Amino acid sequence: MTEQEAEYAGDLFGVDPTPGIVAVERAGDRGIRIYHRTHDGVREQLVEFTPWLVVDAETVPNLPRQMSTTLLDGDGRLRVRCDAPNWAAWLDVYRWLREAGRPFATFTSAADQYLVDSGRGLFRGISFDTVVRAQIDIETLGLDPTVEGARILLVTAAINGESAIVFRGDELSEPDMIRALTAWLQSNDPDVIEGHNIFNFDLPYLIERARRYHLELEWGRDGSPVRVGGEQRFKAGARSIPYNAARIYGRHLVDTYQQIQRYDTAGQLSSYALKPAIRALGLARHDRTYVAGVDITAAWDHDRERLIHYAIDDVLDVNVLSELALPTEFYQTRILPRGLQSVATGGPGEKINDLMLRAYLSRGYSIPTPGPPRGYPGGYTELRRTGRFSPVVKCDIESLYPSIMLVDDIRPASDELGMFVPMLGVLTKRRLQAKRREQQSTGHDRAQWRGIQTSFKVLINSFYGYLGYSRGYFNDYDAAERVTLRGQDLIQNIVVQLESNGSRAIEVDTDGVFFEPPADVRTLASEEALVARVSETLPTGINLAHDGRFLGMLSLRLKNYALLGYDGTVTLKGSGLRSRREERFLGQFLHDEVARHLAPDQFGDPRQAYLDLAERIIDGRLGVDDVSRIETITDQTFISPATRRLAEAVHGERIGERVAVYERADGSLARASAFDDDANSSYLLRRLRDFAERFRPLYATDQEFHYTFPIVTQRTDLATLRAARPTSQLTLFDLTN
DNA sequence: TACTGTGGCCGTGGGA
DNA sequence: TCCCACGGCCAC
Numbered sequence: 148m149t150e151q152e153a154e155y156a157g158d159l160f161g162v163d164p165t166p167g168i169v170a171v172e173r174a175g176d177r178g179i180r181i182y183h184r185t186h187d188g189v190r191e192q193l194v195e196f197t198p199w200l201v202v203d204a205e206t207v208p209n210l211p212r213q214m215s216t217t218l219l220d221g222d223g224r225l226r227v228r229c230d231a232p233n234w235a236a237w238l239d240v241y242r243w244l245r246e247a248g249r250p251f252a253t254f255t256s257a258a259d260q261y262l263v264d265s266g267r268g269l270f271r272g273i274s275f276d277t278v279v280r281a282q283i284d285i286e287t288l289g290l291d292p293t294v295e296g297a298r299i300l301l302v303t304a305a306i307n308g309e310s311a312i313v314f315r316g317d318e319l320s321e322p323d324m325i326r327a328l329t330a331w332l333q334s335n336d337p338d339v340i341e342g343h344n345i346f347n348f349d350l351p352y353l354i355e356r357a358r359r360y361h362l363e364l365e366w367g368r369d370g371s372p373v374r375v376g377g378e379q380r381f382k383a384g385a386r387s388i389p390y391n392a393a394r395i396y397g398r399h400l401v402d403t404y405q406q407i408q409r410y411d412t413a414g415q416l417s418s419y420a421l422k423p424a425i426r427a428l429g430l431a432r433h434d435r436t437y438v439a440g441v442d443i444t445a446a447w448d449h450d451r452e453r454l455i456h457y458a459i460d461d462v463l464d465v466n467v468l469s470e471l472a473l474p475t476e477f478y479q480t481r482i483l484p485r486g487l488q489s490v491a492t493g494g495p496g497e498k499i500n501d502l503m504l505r506a507y508l509s510r511g512y513s514i515p516t517p518g519p520p521r522g523y524p525g526g527y528t529e530l531r532r533t534g535r536f537s538p539v540v541k542c543d544i545e546s547l548y549p550s551i552m553l554v555d556d557i558r559p560a561s562d563e564l565g566m567f568v569p570m571l572g573v574l575t576k577r578r579l580q581a582k583r584r585e586q587q588s589t590g591h592d593r594a595q596w597r598g599i600q601t602s603f604k605v606l607i608n609s610f611y612g613y614l615g616y617s618r619g620y621f622n623d624y625d626a627a628e629r630v631t632l633r634g635q636d637l638i639q640n641i642v643v644q645l646e647s648n649g650s651r652a653i654e655v656d657t658d659g660v661f662f663e664p665p666a667d668v669r670t671l672a673s674e675e676a677l678v679a680r681v682s683e684t685l686p687t688g689i690n691l692a693h694d695g696r697f698l699g700m701l702s703l704r705l706k707n708y709a710l711l712g713y714d715g716t717v718t719l720k721g722s723g724l725r726s727r728r729e730e731r732f733l734g735q736f737l738h739d740e741v742a743r744h745l746a747p748d749q750f751g752d753p754r755q756a757y758l759d760l761a762e763r764i765i766d767g768r769l770g771v772d773d774v775s776r777i778e779t780i781t782d783q784t785f786i787s788p789a790t791r792r793l794a795e796a797v798h799g800e801r802i803g804e805r806v807a808v809y810e811r812a813d814g815s816l817a818r819a820s821a822f823d824d825d826a827n828s829s830y831l832l833r834r835l836r837d838f839a840e841r842f843r844p845l846y847a848t849d850q851e852f853h854y855t856f857p858i859v860t861q862r863t864d865l866a867t868l869r870a871a872r873p874t875s876q877l878t879l880f881d882l883t884n
Numbered sequence: 885t886a887c888t889g890t891g892g893c894c895g896t897g898g899g900a
Numbered sequence: 901t902c903c904c905a906c907g908g909c910c911a912c
Contacts, residue, residue: 245885255885379886385909387887414910489886496888525890526912547912548889612888619888627889657891657912706892706911722893722910779908789896789907837895 152576155569158506160482163265166272169338170368170397171486173257176233182338182368182397184273189336189368196261198237200253201225201514202244211243212236221563223513225252225620250516252504252620254485262484263505270481274595275474280307280401281337282465283328285349286443286458292355299356300447302328303458306335308466311459317451322360325353332366337398339487340366341473343421343465344404346390347801350375368397382494383408388803399487403468406491410472417727417777418805425464428471435460474598475605482606495609496616502606503621506566515561520617523628526657527635529642530705533844535744536653536663539710541695542645542678543659544637544685548611549575551633554688559614559623567621571610578603634658641691644681653702661700661708671696699745703844711745723841727805730831732773733838736760744845754855757839758869761859764831767824774826775809775819792816832859 167183174180179196182189200214203224207216214229214236231237234257244251254260262268270278286301298316302324305311312331314324332340342349350364350373357364363372376392383405393400407416407424416427425431436456438446446454476491483490483501490498507514544550549571551557558567578600585596613619614627634657642652642660649665668677675693682691699711707721717738719725724737740757743750763769778784778793780802785794796816797806807819810827839856846852854873859865 241885251885253885382887385888392886492886494887497886499888500885523890528891528912543912609888615889617887618885631890659912704893720911722908724910726894726909728895728908781908783907787896787907788898789905791897 151569152573155566156573156577157266158509158566159502159570159573161262161266161268161484161505162509163267164271165267168267168269168271169273169278170399171258171261171267171269172368172397173234176235179257179261180369180397184277184279184338189338194261196257196264198231198234198257198260199264200229200231200237200240200244200251201508202227202229202249202251203516206244206249206251209247210240212239214240217511219508219513220511221507221513223507223515223561223563225250225516226513228508252514256485256489259485259489259501263501263508266505266509268481268484269486270477274591275470275477275598276307276591276595278339278477279335279337280339280341280466280469281305281332281335282308282341282462282469283345283349284342284458284461284465285352286447286454287352288444288447290348290352292352297356299324299352300443301455301458303455303462304328304331305459305462305466306337308463308470311462313455313459315455316447321356322362325357325360325362325364328353329365333370336368339399339401340395341401341403341465341469343461343468344402345400346393346402346405350393350400351391366395366398368395371396379492381405381409381492384412386803387494390803394488399491401469401473401488401491403465403472406472406476407468409491410475414727421461421464421468425467430464430467430471432460432463435464470594474594475601478598478602479605482602495605496613496619498606499609499613499616500618500620502570503562503566503619506570507564510564512564514620515559517616517618517620517622518561518624521624523615523624523631524635525631527638527655528657528705529655530702531642531652531654533702533704535699535701535845536651537699538663538669539653539661539697539700540650540664540668540674540678540693541659541661541697542641542681542691543694544634544641545690545692546575546607547634547637547658548630549607550689551630551637552610554686555629555633557626557629557633559621559626561621561623567610571607574603574607578607637685637689641681641685644684648677648681650677653700654705654708656706659694661702701741701744701845703841707841709741709745711742717742717745727777727779729838730774730776730809730834732760732769732831733834735773736835736838737841740839740842744842753842755869757835757856758859758865761832761835761863762865764828764835765859765861765863765865767826767828769826769831771809771819771822771826774831775807775822777805778808780804780806828861832861835859 168181169184170182172180174193179194181192204227207227214231217228219226219228281304283304285299287299289297291297298321300316302314314327353364365372374394378389379392380387380389404419408419416424436453438454438457480487480490483498484505553572556568581596581600585593585600588596611630614623616622638655642655645652645662651663653661664674668674674696678691678693697710698713701709707723710718740753743753780800782802784790793816796808796818800806808816809819810830811817812825812827836858843852857868
């Protein structure tokens with residue numbers, strides 16, 4: 148590392164590498180308590196702390212409380228740092244600033260303020276498996292802790308997936324179970340407490356049951372009870388999902404129900420419930436015990452040992468999900484001035500804000516205010532050809548936007564100190580190092596380097612988006628636009644070169660191109676050579692890579708295509724071909740039709756399969772799992788007219804839940820659980836035909852398409868339709884019109 | 885002050 | 901019947 152890189156690394160990671168800090172909390176009005184994990188347990192340290200805010204010069208004379216002020220360097224609008232005499236004064240000023248609508252910068256958490264000030268961070272020098280994580284799970288009578296007969300049957304817990312323990316409702320009274328859990332937690336002294344849906348179920352249930360015995364969940368490192376916050380939101384990709392926040396002094400709460408949603412960026416999982424998620428990820432233990440939610444009461448009465456095994460399996464599965472999804476957040480926490488719980492629930496824009504604020508304030512520099520939002524162009528997309536292609540190569544520009552920012556030195560205009568691009572550069576370099584270490588190592592080391600590597604990747608990928616983030620202190624829409632327009636130039640130039648080399652470009656999207664290579668390019672090596680020749684023409688620091696080769700491709704619409712791998716696997720891409728919302732029978736239909744069109748000799752006749760499925764609909768032979776679709780409950784569900792029928796079907800459901808519904812013969816929607824063999828066949832036939840429309844680009848003429856996928860209604864004579872000949876005119880098959 | 889970005893396809897339902 | 905706005909989900 149050069150001297151300059153070391154300097155920027157200090158800005159990026161904070162200047163104080165003190166290892167082993169596992170928690171930081173406010174202590175009284177002017178103090179901070181730091182918990183260090185050492186070889187013989189956790190040690191406490193108390194330090195003095197002055198809460199602060201940064202405001203603009205005009206605001207200072209009007210502040211409602213006396214503060215000591217410092218003028219910061221530079222031209223940022225927020226150039227006066229105010230140090231508060233105590234936390235109460237800070238809170239007064241903070242509330243006043245919000246109320247008055249004045250611009251300011253601070254952190255609502257004293258711990259985060261301390262971490263920014265000190266340059267320290269959590270978990271430095273320790274790895275994920277060093278941290279003590281407790282998994283907990285409860286089995287209860289019913290889901291509502293307030294109703295008659297509600298009670299906790301079992302509490303199970305484990306430490307890092309081991310030493311599982313059970314507190315049984317037939318051996319302990321309910322309050323004693325709660326006391327036993329608290330004692331177990333205090334003696335194991337975990338840094339992290341984990342559960343699946345712990346925020347919205349286990350904690351509220353436990354708190355309510357405890358309240359009935361005048362107990363509190365005294366789980367804090369200082370013995371304080373779990374504090375319930377208001378409704379907060381966790382960020383998972385583009386979605387922001389509300390939950391009942393809670394905090395524990397000196398520890399971090401992690402909900403694997405949330406973490407697995409953040410982990411599932413590709414949207415592969417159809418359910419985020421514990422058992423389906425574990426199964427879909429291929430992580431189920433073969434000897435795992437299952438008890439359905441509705442059977443828990445019966446199992447408690449008649450098969451208690453089995454229920455206990457099931458409950459233990461549940462906490463072990465919580466650990467499995469945590470080991471999968473949490474390391475990325477854990478290793479980000481080393482870098483960022485905030486705690487694990489906040490890293491694991493917060494959005495990426497705020498994390499880059501953290502980095503920039505810490506870098507500027509540690510140098511005594513002023514902070515700019517966000518520029519007003521405006522739209523700007525994004526990636527270049529073009530559907531150049533539709534139809535069936537073979538063979539197909541995909542190439543893409545590696546890390547397009549980060550590379551452009553590094554190569555062209557594109558940074559916010561307000562970044563006077565020039566920190567943005569060097570921080571991105573250090574992260575990029577460190578990520579490559581970590582990737583190499585990951586490849587060179589095995590076991591726990593490998594898992595650690597993977598965690599580090601992916602945590603860097605998450606931050607790297609956030610830098611571009613930050614430029615267009617409306618609440619980013621250093622946002623810059625002009626800079627964001629320069630990045631995307633440069634990307635458009637680069638990819639369009641690559642298409643020109645590919646075509647001039649005899650390739651036929653099929654689809655272009657932002658940083659990648661699918662193309663048919665020329666006839667003399669048929670091996671991986673020759674494809675790579677072709678891509679490498681194009682790559683050589685690009686600016687230094689911009690690399691084009693071979694990113695996949697396929698036996699076949701169906702190009703249907705922009706961002707909607709299917710791929711046939713050389714190993715025979717079929718992949719569907721795009722909202723029209725794979726969506727969590729589509730009915731299962733339609734998903735199956737799409738998949739099968741794609742296979743039939745990609746390899747017609749292997750998979751049979753599309754027309755016959757279509758008519759078979761239509762017949763099953765007419766005969767009512769599709770089950771509830773086939774005809775129901777998954778709808779996500781959002782803020783809009785109960786507001787928007789476009790989701791009125793859904794709102795009626797799922798009245799009272801929580802935001803963020805996913806509910807299986809189907810359309811009834813009367814046109815209303817109903818929950819799949821209320822299925823009564825009354826699915827709307829006309830609707831299903833129409834849906835089937837709509838889905839067949841996706842394949843229209845594969846047919847040269849309307850006649851051919853209509854012959855393959857004729858319109859079918861409940862009154863259609865399928866026998867006649869099946870017997871019809873392909874040479875006939877379209878109108879002959881439109882028997883119902 | 886606990887909201888990374890744009891581009892695009894498709895279904896719904898209201899209104900012309 | 902067509903057009904349009906909007907919401908959800910997806911590709912990148």
